[in-house]
Amino acid sequence: MVSGDQPRSAAPAAPDDGLNRADIPLVKTWLHNRSSHTVRAYRADVAEFARFVAKPMADVVLEDLQAWHDSMSDASDSTRRRKLSAVKSLLTYGHKLDFLPHDAGMAFRLERGRDSLNERILTRPQVLAMIAGEADPRRHGLLALLYGTGVRLSEACTLRWRDMTRRQSGGIATVFGKGGKTRHVQVAASLWKELVALRVDDGPDAPVVPGHDGGPLHIRAAHRVVKRAAKRAGLAPDASAHWLRHAFASHQLDAGQNVHWVQAQLGHSSLATTTRYSHASADTVGADLLA
Template sequence: MTLAASNPPAPQVIAPGTDNAQIIDLWVHGKSKNTADLYRRVATELLATIDKPLQWLTLQDFQSFSDTLEGKELSPSSRRTYISVVKSLLSFAHRTGLIPVNAATALTTPKPKDTLSQKILSEIEVMMMIALEPCDRNKLVLKTFYYAGLRASELCDLNWEDLTPNGENGQLLIYGKGDKTRVVLLPKTLYMEILNSRGDAGNSEPIFRSRKATNGGRLHRGSVTHLVKEAAKRAGISEKASAHWLRHCHASHALNRG
């Protein structure tokens, strides 16, 4: 009887002497800034905990790292993200032939708790958040989040050149997660409100500007998160509300309306 041939080892495309920092640079190459920052942060914590080259990591090392996450003030969702990032790093090392076996495949990722229903606000609650917002810019940010169903990073990255007419209405060109591009239609009233806030801003300038001069005058995700939470508290809604909740609301309410 002829035995089936085992799979050949992956070709070695990374030099054996490559250090951890260089491996991480290769791993995050081409990823978005936010993703690269997250990956580097998790990898740094992993390597600080294990204190050995990536090539020598074992399943016991990964399980030890997973156990340390239990002692940190991390949400279950954040712990799942950490484990997923570690798996991505080791999958990369295995694909490139740096390690012969990917021990992280045996590491269990905690199953997520279904909390989506907790993140869906009623249309009345969303309208209250918008109506009670005293700042015109912040009110426009809330409207754009809700009516366009954007992520916080997508809203912050918007430039005036991304806003164009579409008949009597408007549309936004969104550069989203995974470098995917999509077009989002805007109702006429919101399109005109955004246009009227432009002033003399150039095409390459951000639609939503920060009051601070940092970051090129562009609104930061942290500021966006804060203003959404403040709007929620003002309307008597859970202070856990986030910009992403408005994205969920957009999808849910659109489905309800057919």
């Protein structure tokens, strides 16, 4: 079981809400063996599209995608691209399997949006204000873990003490991340000490950041922790956990850390993804951003 930071009053909607019954097997095979976070996000996007068109995927045509795109005029460019990319991926997959008679998304061209990464990188004082404003030790530890290591929110929620290895200076977290890749993330000494203080029991499966009942912290509860911390610090409403990951990368590079070290820490497949944040001078040890 996983836990949140407050009771839930109603059960969440069924994940297949809106999907035509004939499309459920296709969606399940398309999402097979993806991370739980990816499954939730992609399924929600596809279900939203299915509710909009109110027809099976086999009957979807280009005009349906165009109409859905136009209906999302109030959404950000990145949100529209994400949702349309998910649906296009499903349609292509279904056509390749001969589950769908044609690929309606093939002719729909997604425009590349401008690179707005700089707008999502917080300053170090802003991040430290987020963390300092949280009095609860568990929530404080979550924020510190996100910024101090650059791990994704889903990765932080699934970390167990069996994944943590003590070192002379801090430790190493073995993270099973996006794309089914495992990486080893450096944990600074000050952060390690804070996380140890949160430990609820000595078992190897104890969560590194526990929920209110000592069980694993649910990703939705963790998301709320970040949102509330950002609001207290007076940050933009769309600030999220991923902004802390951006901040980690940018601030480490600004501190002079080796770009390959930052790439390994974040689990980026391409060095070009990492170098978007900054240019770095050579160094071999990560800075303790929380010290």
